[in-house]
Amino acid sequence: MPGRGAEKPFDALGRVTSGSVAAVATFALIHGGGGSAWDWHLVAPALRERGHDAVAVDLPSEDESAGWEEYTDAVVRAIGERRGVVVVGHSLGGFTAPLVCVRIPVELLVLVAAMIPSTGELFADWWANAGYEESGYEDVFYHDVPPELAAEARRREGNETSKALQEPWPLEAWPETPTRYLLCRDDRMFPAGWARRHARERLGIDPDEMDGGHYISLSRPVELADRLAAYVVEPN
Secondary structure (H helix, E strand, O other), X not given: OOOHHHHOOOOOOXXXXXXXXXXXXXXXXXXXXXXXXXXXXXXXXXXXXXOOEEEEEXXXXXXXXXXXXXXXXXXXXXXXXXXXXXXXXXXXXXXXXXXXXXXXOOOEEEEEOOOOOOOOOOHHHHHHHOOXXXXXXXXXXXXXXXXXXXXXXXXXXXXXXXXXHHOOOOOOOOOOOOEEEEEEOOOOOXXXXXXXXXXXXXXXXXXXXXXXXXXXXXXXXXXXHHHHHHHHHOOX
C-alpha cells in the first residue's frame, strides 16, 4: 500500500529559520508507547549537567478516557511557565510532540526514532500508510540496553489503553516549529533505511543519525544528551 506520506500533506514541513534556540533550553521529553517518564531518567540529568532544564512527562497512556488533547495537556502542564522549550518525542511520542507546538511557544521539535503522523491518521492505520517494514528481529527494543536496565524497563512497561490511539491525529498541517529527525542506525524497531525514507516522505527533510538501538535513552543516554544539547547552539 502506498504511504500517505508520499503525498506530502503538510505545507510547513521541516521549516528552517535563522538563529538558534535559547542558550539555556527547556527540554520536554515525551516517552514512547508503553513507556513512562522513567525512560528519560538518564538523559534528563545529563542535559542538566550541560546547563539546560529538562522535564520528563508521564502521558495518560492507561487512561481509557484520555485522547490526544489530554496527552497534550499532560505535556503543557509539565512544562509550566518554562521558556526556550525544545520538545522531544520518542517513538509513539512523535504523535504527541507536534501537538504541543500548536499549544505553546516551542523553539524546536526533535523526533527521536519516532513515528510521524499525517492529518486524520489513526495509530492503527499508520503502519500500512507509512510503508512500515519490520526488521525481522525478535528483540526490537532492548538488544543494546545494559541487562539490568533492560530488565527494569520491561518491569515498568505499561499498556496503551487510552482512547487517543482510536482518535484521528488532529492537526491539519505540521506545525511551523523547526523540526529535526534523529534516527538510530542500529534501531530494530524502525530500521535506519526505513526511517530515512519516513522522514523524507513525511517531513521533506534528511534525518540526523547516531549509533544505537531504538531505546537510545537507555542504551546511550549521554550521547543522546550531547546530540540534543548540540541542537541548542546549531542554527535551525
